[in-house]
Amino acid sequence: MVLVESGIKVRKSNSKINKNYYGYIFTAPFIIVFLLFSFYPLIYTFYLSLTDMTIMSKTYNFVGLNNFKQLFSDDFFIKSVLNTWKIWLMNFIPQLGIAMLLAVWFMNNRLKIKFVGLWRTVYYLPNLLMPVAIAALFYNLFSRYGPVNQIAVRAGILEEAFDFFRSPGWTQSIVAFIQWWMWFGVTILYLMAGMSSISPSYYEAALVDGASSWDMFTKITLPLLKPVLIYVLVTSLAGGMQMFDIPYLLTDGRGSPNGSIMTMSVLMYMKFSSGKGFIGAGASVAVMIFIITAISASIIIRLLREKE
Amino acid sequence: MSYTIKTKLTKTFIYIFLVILFLITIVPVWILLINATRSTPEIQQGVSLLPSNNLLNNWKYLTGKGANIWRGFINSALISIPATLLTVYFSMMTAYAIQVYDFAYKKILYNIIILLTIIPTQMASIIGFYKYMSMLNLLNSYIPLIIPAIAATPMVFFASQYLESTLVKDLIESARIEGASEIGIFHRIILPIAKPGAFTMGILSFVASWNNFFTPFMLISKVEKYTLPMMVKLLRGDMYRTEYGAIYLGLAITVIPIIIVYAMFSKYIISGISLGSVKD
Numbered sequence: 105m106v107l108v109e110s111g112i113k114v115r116k117s118n119s120k121i122n123k124n125y126y127g128y129i130f131t132a133p134f135i136i137v138f139l140l141f142s143f144y145p146l147i148y149t150f151y152l153s154l155t156d157m158t159i160m161s162k163t164y165n166f167v168g169l170n171n172f173k174q175l176f177s178d179d180f181f182i183k184s185v186l187n188t189w190k191i192w193l194m195n196f197i198p199q200l201g202i203a204m205l206l207a208v209w210f211m212n213n214r215l216k217i218k219f220v221g222l223w224r225t226v227y228y229l230p231n232l233l234m235p236v237a238i239a240a241l242f243y244n245l246f247s248r249y250g251p252v253n254q255i256a257v258r259a260g261i262l263e264e265a266f267d268f269f270r271s272p273g274w275t276q277s278i279v280a281f282i283q284w285w286m287w288f289g290v291t292i293l294y295l296m297a298g299m300s301s302i303s304p305s306y307y308e309a310a311l312v313d314g315a316s317s318w319d320m321f322t323k324i325t326l327p328l329l330k331p332v333l334i335y336v337l338v339t340s341l342a343g344g345m346q347m348f349d350i351p352y353l354l355t356d357g358r359g360s361p362n363g364s365i366m367t368m369s370v371l372m373y374m375k376f377s378s379g380k381g382f383i384g385a386g387a388s389v390a391v392m393i394f395i396i397t398a399i400s401a402s403i404i405i406r407l408l409r410e411k412e
Numbered sequence: 413m414s415y416t417i418k419t420k421l422t423k424t425f426i427y428i429f430l431v432i433l434f435l436i437t438i439v440p441v442w443i444l445l446i447n448a449t450r451s452t453p454e455i456q457q458g459v460s461l462l463p464s465n466n467l468l469n470n471w472k473y474l475t476g477k478g479a480n481i482w483r484g485f486i487n488s489a490l491i492s493i494p495a496t497l498l499t500v501y502f503s504m505m506t507a508y509a510i511q512v513y514d515f516a517y518k519k520i521l522y523n524i525i526i527l528l529t530i531i532p533t534q535m536a537s538i539i540g541f542y543k544y545m546s547m548l549n550l551l552n553s554y555i556p557l558i559i560p561a562i563a564a565t566p567m568v569f570f571a572s573q574y575l576e577s578t579l580v581k582d583l584i585e586s587a588r589i590e591g592a593s594e595i596g597i598f599h600r601i602i603l604p605i606a607k608p609g610a611f612t613m614g615i616l617s618f619v620a621s622w623n624n625f626f627t628p629f630m631l632i633s634k635v636e637k638y639t640l641p642m643m644v645k646l647l648r649g650d651m652y653r654t655e656y657g658a659i660y661l662g663l664a665i666t667v668i669p670i671i672i673v674y675a676m677f678s679k680y681i682i683s684g685i686s687l688g689s690v691k692d
């Protein structure tokens with residue numbers, strides 16, 4: 105009996121040890137494709153940023169940090185960094201604020217808001233639509249003879265049609281608005297998912313102690329929501345720093361008017377697609393996008409984590 | 413009494429706010445669909461929330477002028493369908509391995525996947541990717557748009573979250589005792605159990621691939637290989653500059669399939685997004 109039992113045990117644990125090498129087999133396709141198509145291109149872009157390669161020329165030279173030196177003395181680059189941050193902040197602050205408000209309302213048991221499913225389903229819709237179509241749509245909506253002007257003039261808000269895309273401030277605001285329009289529904293879903301994992305017993309105990317809704321929000325919801333908040337903040341920041349589709353497609357692809365919506369990615373593409381096709385210079389912008397994203401993300405994570 | 417009045421006022425205010433946001437979300441899309449049925453003079457005269465009868469003329473103008481929307485549809489499908497299948501299958505497989513087996517670099521792999529889910533590197537690596545593909549003679553090929561779908565990090569993260577909540581380890585153990593092979597267990601037990609999750613992943617990756625503008629735009633220069641988003645960009649070129657009805661119809665055609673898919677499967681999509689966030 106004893107022999108048989110221990111025999112089974114040995115066989116069982118053996119089979120488990122033997123099976124673990126499937127971990128290597130099952131992850132191999134992912135790892136190989138990741139290394140070939142994600143990791144290598146990233147490293148290669150870093151390498152290219154140290155060269156003066158163009159699409160047209162057959163040979164190229166290693167120029168060290170020359171591309172970066174030029175970037176930092178280039179007003180266009182500084183402007184693109186500022187534009188990117190400005191547009192991201194103009195979109196993210198109202199996005200987080202409104203999403204937080206709605207998530208709190210939707211999750212509040214005393215308010216009992218109706219049709220929560222419908223509201224959040226509708227708010228999420230813009231995120232699924234094709235950015236190319238969205239850019240074309242909003243360009244037409246805000247164009248000189250478009251619906252926004254028609255309504256505003258007829259309602260007496262504007263005396264005559266206004267050229268939104270000739271005003272840098274308005275164009276930046278429209279890009280920020282489109283980004284907000286596309287993403288606030290997603291943020292609601294994230295915040296609600298985070299809130300639903302907070303145990304109701306905390307709120308019940310707080311109610312017994314006579315806490316106000318504001319106290320419960322600042323002392324229970326916010327602290328326990330921190331991981332989700334960090335996630336929302338960092339993913340939005342990473343997306344915002346790489347913002348390309350809407351600012352590129354909304355106007356002429358060169359950040360018009362007056363370079364106001366030329367983000368870092370748009371600038372990178374402008375260098376790449378210019379007459380000569382500056383691969384090295386474009387790659388140096390790409391590296392800066394990567395560095396700025398990585399540094400600001402890690403600062404945010406560290407700041408928010410340390411407060412605990 | 414004052415308490416109930418206060419709640420009622422608050423609730424009224426909340427509903428007004430919700431309706432305003434509802435209108436901000438829906439009206440642009442609605443105008444897009446409606447204008448697809450209106451003539452250019454009608455569009456220029458003013459806004460309407462009711463359809464007109466110019467759909468057929470817009471259609472004739474749209475298809476009569478070079479930009480072949482259907483070609484874009486087919487090309488996009490040729491990329492998005494295989495890319496989606498690869499993403500779903502291999503993301504499940506990778507996530508399954510992470511959840512079930514113990515192997516040397518499991519932790520590191522999972523941490524890298526989380527990191528890349530939060531901070532994607534597509535934009536930072538696209539120029540190297542372009543140069544690399546041009547050296548391999550793969551510009552104007554769909555291979556660089558399909559094969560990388562095998563390593564879709566956000567979907568591996570999603571699949572891992574999903575499997576963690578649905579996987580029954582005893583089931584795997586008993587299948588092993590009955591002599592099932594590991595790949596057999598994955599195909600015949602895990603994939604069927606994970607079907608709802610796989611379906612959500614499928615929709616999300618399909619939409620992402622379908623809407624993707626930048627990568628194809630970088631790699632493809634032959635017009636006959638243009639994807640749908642690239643065709644839509646053509647709509648804004650000189651040919652259609654003043655034909656607003658045709659432009660709106662072109663935009664509507666690209667948006668309608670997504671709206672239909674969303675109307676049918678919004679529950680899967682919404683629950684999928686909620687599952688995709690980091691909670692721990």
